[in-house]
Amino acid sequence: MNYKKIEKSLLHPTIEVLTELQLYKKSKTNVLNGYVYTLYNDSDKKILIGYTSNITNLTRLYYGIGYKLKEKRKGTNRELKLLKETLLELGFKENNDYSFDYSINLLKYLNILGWPSGNLNQSKRLKKSS
Secondary structure (H helix, E strand, C coil): HHHHHHHHHHHHHHHHHHHHHHHHHHHHHHCEECCCCCCCECCCCCEEEEEEECCCHHHHHHHHHEEEEEEECCCCCCHHHHHHHHHHHHHCCCCCCEEECCCCCHHHHHHHHHCCCHHHHHHHHHHHHH
């Protein structure tokens, strides 16, 4: 068996794969981490989901117009984009102010997809039973 020919034929694809892995690793390290969050406006029954790098400025900005922070966690802007695309495919349309109308189905899908939605499900159940 001619081992030199075998090694020569395997060398080129291996180098290509290593180069692709290095590019992938670089792109993953350049992703900026911030916070993904859920805000809720009780008077309008609107849910606002988003991404920010500074959570303190966000809460000050939206508190004035009636939104309250329900939950946050570390995440990326890419997560937000993927979630919005998924919600659009599921039939949920974003309003002009980048919010969603409150619904039990929306919260169910947010929980399934791992988005931080806080205690929105529990607070609505308590109000319905009262």
